[in-house]
Amino acid sequence: MERFSVYDHELRALFARFYPYALEHSNTHYPFGRLEGDGLWEIEDSENLKRTSVGHLSKSELLARDIHGGFTADVFEALTLDRSIAYRITTDLISQFFDASERSSLLACIGMPTSWEMESNSENECADDSERKTEESTRNLLVAPFPSGAQHEIQGATKMNQNGLISYFNSLHNIGASGANALAESQALNEYFSEIYEPFEIVDAICDVLTAGRDHVVVLTGHAGDGKSTVALDVLKRIRGLSPKDPLTSALKEVEIISHPASGSRVIHILKDMSELSAAVRLQKLEQSFEEPGSWLIVSNTGPLLNTLREFSERREALPDIESRILAYLNRPYAKHDIESHVLKMFPKDMLILNMARLDNVSLGARVLTRMINHSAWAKCDACVAQSACPLVLNRRALKATEGGAEERVRWIYQRLNAYEQRLTLRQMVAQLAFAMTGGMTCKEAKNLVLESPSEGIEKGTDGLEGVLFSEGFFGYRNGKPVQEAGGLTAVQLLRRQIFGGPVAVDFERELSSSNGNGWAILSEWLKPLSERWRLRGQESPGVQWRFAQRRMLYVFGQPIASGQAAAETYWATFLQSPRLRDFDLWATRQELIISRGERGRLCRACLRVLLEIFSGFSAGQFRQDQERLYLTLRRPDRAVVQPTQFVMATLSFQDFDLAYDEPRRLPVLQFRNGVVKLPLTLPLLDFIENRIAGDLGSELARIHLAQLEWFRAELLRVLGGSSDRFRIQLLRAGIDGQVHAHRYLLDNERQVLEVEQ
Template identity: 25%
Template sequence: MGNEFVNYLNSMNNATSGNINALAESQVINKYYNYIRVDRKLGEFIVKKINANEKSCYILTGHAGDGKTSILIQVLKSLNLLPEGERLKVVDTVSNEFCTLKYVKDMSELSEEKQIKLLKECLEAPQNGMSSILITNTGPLIKSFNILFGEGNDEKIDKIENMLLKQLDENSIEELKVNENRFNLINIARIENLNFARKVIEKICSDELWGKCRDCINECKCPIYFNKKCVSDNKERVIDFVETFYRWLQENDKRITIRQMIAQISFAFTGNINCERISKFDNRLYNNFNYNFANLFFGYKGIQEIYEAKQIKGIELIQEMKIDSVALREDYNIFVKGDFSYLKPDIRIIVESLWNKFSKEVFIGDYCDSKYIDKQNEIRKAIRRFILVFGLSEQENGVSELYNQVYGKVFNMYKSAITEKHTPRKLRAISKMIYEALYIKNIGVPPIDEDTLYLTLARYDGDFQKVFLLLGKAKERNLVVNQVVRNVEIEDTDGGYKLVLQICKEDGIVNEKVNLSLPLLMYFYSIGNGEISTEINPSLSHGVAELNAKLLKVFRFKEKEKQLSLIVNTVSGAKEIKIEFEDNKMFVL
């Protein structure tokens, strides 16, 4: 009775105790696993190397839930080394007529003695005519390397640690070497995973998984099947919203794992209700409203918060952001004029009818009653959730403007810069914004017909300052914003760029580089527009400190004994003054 695929989706999140398929090693024996499994580029990269008879050791590390085990399963299945319905072993060596592969499912779960032994065996596997895949957490990996190769020598241990940590940060696909052992070390936490959301939503919406729902007598009153139809009919719009939300988290050092993505997306489809429960529903439209994908993705049943849904990390974070509480430009048309044309007909019907019903309640009741005011706020939030997930899809620039309202005024500029090739003119506009912000930050006022960037020792208490100690000088042309093509060989993206600020001296040679994050661009924009933000963001503070240090490294004056340079703010702009001390006297040069 019912669709077993719905039960499978319900088991993919941690909002209840029935999440038996949340882990990849449990999923692998489920018949639906292959239907929604998403192959990763890293897995394809390893399979390609093994098929080309390039024997190597692959060490995969990352956070819990990043998909390390799933990649191992992908490699084994692609090489026909894991029969259907068979679980992974803790350690195994498998082979066929084409290749032999040794794998360790998770070295971190084993004793220290076994960790060292298995690391040694996996590193030596290529010398023994086979490939190997070892999965581990970072801490046990570094410790095992130090014990195995450090030999108690601090200098050797430091060298090994620096090599491993540098690779974990840079995540290149070049082989590393310790003694005679060559290996690939890949930090999955550093791999772009946003494209995973698109693929898993597309797979969940596959028609072959919903055949029983189409033929079900309860199809007309089933909110789960209605979600499937809503998402399928608005697929690009829904995927764009989900990817944008996960991108915002990633840019603000709140990146969530693939396991956490699956938990939130699967919960948004089903709300953890099952077919038996739906059979007892009536035909009211409000079930399709209460259990709609737009509400469930935020952890709400209609206007009521689902307490246990907060156990899902993505839901916890989206509730903390409160983006459904942001007043939108569209609010007036929706809530005053009753214009719901921002939504497609099937979704519009349930949202508009709910608002009309509430409006009648207010008319009959006492509008000043606090319960009506609270309910109105909650209903407005719910309707905004529908606008965020489904709305404005057919309006030119509507979605972009919507994102700027909830994520910040430069969000779409940044998103465009990392996804689309920009003209030199567009990149120069970003460079100019950065220059002007740095000028204000260092001097306290905007530049007046200036192209010189003064690097000063400024106060950070917010008080206006007229005199600054000058540490160095750069020119506007020394700051060049460029797009660097991403490495798509192992990252789950079809392209895109990293936005980089290049710090160049007069000869045009790039002396230093700083990766431009979304918080950093928002910071520059806010300074240029006179906005003050007190929010503490680790990604932002790190980026600002790194930029300041690199600017001073390239442009700081060579110190001259008994001589100082000052910048004085005057009504006609910033003036540079040099002073010198001699015989306890000060001279202006």
């Protein structure tokens, strides 16, 4: 292993020669720390080193403690035993990420021979003696002698038409060695980023606040990967009047200072990530934002933000209980044009607090897929001799042929994960989509597969398409089998908790193996050879994995025919394991309850019938069909004992309930008396209601949703607290035939007599 200070010195020398913009920050500790996560690198005393919220090491600590790092023993041994490996890796990376005009010079500066035509001696000569020493030591260690085969391999690679967009996609996920563009710092400088960036709806509001007549402090917080820094980048470009399509010419500074667009005497500050600063510096920056002239946009993870605001308020006794107030604001959902409810007015300047974790990013994440599909850089593939059968191009063409269907079905999956599992960050979605676009395949690998294939036409790319098909990669599969390394993607981990692609129904299963194809959807011509291959494999006894792959393919790529819409809806609902998901998604997308008046009434009644079951313990079938009352009974909370007779605490008419839509939370609600009490109808609850009404008595609700129903019951009782007649007693009782009847009694308190109410 070698000292970090050595790596730092050599990398900064290369920055000075080939990328001067990087010298401003000299973040040489980024690759030093990131390589460790790839299993190729080890760092001295790694577990005790400080790290930021996104995993970066502290450069000052690495230098102060003289930390060493280097390849693991087995990797180092492999590199020294076969010195051509380092050469092939280096030249392959250089050919993908550096202009042809720089490649020879760069190879010369790191001490490796080049197969490209050398430039003049003055251009190839390194900057100082220390670099020359580095050349010699590197050459002696890794590169001499080089077999002629390696030289030939590199020469061939440079002649290939390689699309940088594919390398960019592969850098967005952590499958393999490259994850360089997963963070916003890298995206700001990347030429491909602007076309896949989907603007957040809050950007306009933030710009309006920052450029308003008086100064504000805007705090943008949330989880790592929610897109906070990307929003800050968009805000910076808009206020400076920069083109959203162009990358920045230099990395974002710790604090960017921008002239106010309407007043040259005012300034706007953008603090790109307060979480990376020490506690003392964080407090200093926060005090500066409130006390000095100018508006501020502060980006921070939630934990450091709360700690800093608490310390700031403790120095000002006029700001009591600040933490609970901030938490209340952080928990507020954001609705478009509703900025005022997020402004806290207890500081020297009004502070706008926006929590990215409370934004609905499902639609935004799905739209990124369409941007990936339509990226203009795909045009570079037209010049490649393999483009007609390239598996990467075929994958993209098949997605494009769905005409937006793929985006919609990806959005459905994200809606389900969001409702049933956990909320994905935008970074996690993008990583999954990028992997599904390429399967981790490079341009070079794709071209070799096509050129080496003995098949004809687009079938030359079928073998490769098996390894990169979007419907497989999206769910973490390849050739019908789970991809082990894809398990590192959070979205794939969550998807694997469910079994997507299981059997649907007898008719659908019969069509999977039929040579006539399925009767409800068609696949594009780009997929037909692969679909036929999987159909034949699925007919064999060990063909289960191929039938699963077929179902996933139909889900993503199948285009319903005119007469197959009803079958398609059944297929999608079964595949998604959620009968109400597509309705829920439509309402969230349109931000309104789009159903007919009759359907609204039926859904409201279905909700109340299921609530009647849960609150009383009796099944809906035990009540009369014309039962139009909701009984709130005194019942054991553990539900462990059957109670054939129950005391009724309150009776509510179904007519007092209706459905509405909660726009900020993007879900329907069951409301009592025009909103006096509201029950959020989450997707799991809607699916449970739908399944119970359909007769599926085996479905169960998670405890968190049962607790929500108990809260609704308690709120109804609270609202009705003083309205019931304490001299009227009502009991629910199940007879010997199982039917439930209400028995009403009147209590004559003076005579101490209980009478049956007629």
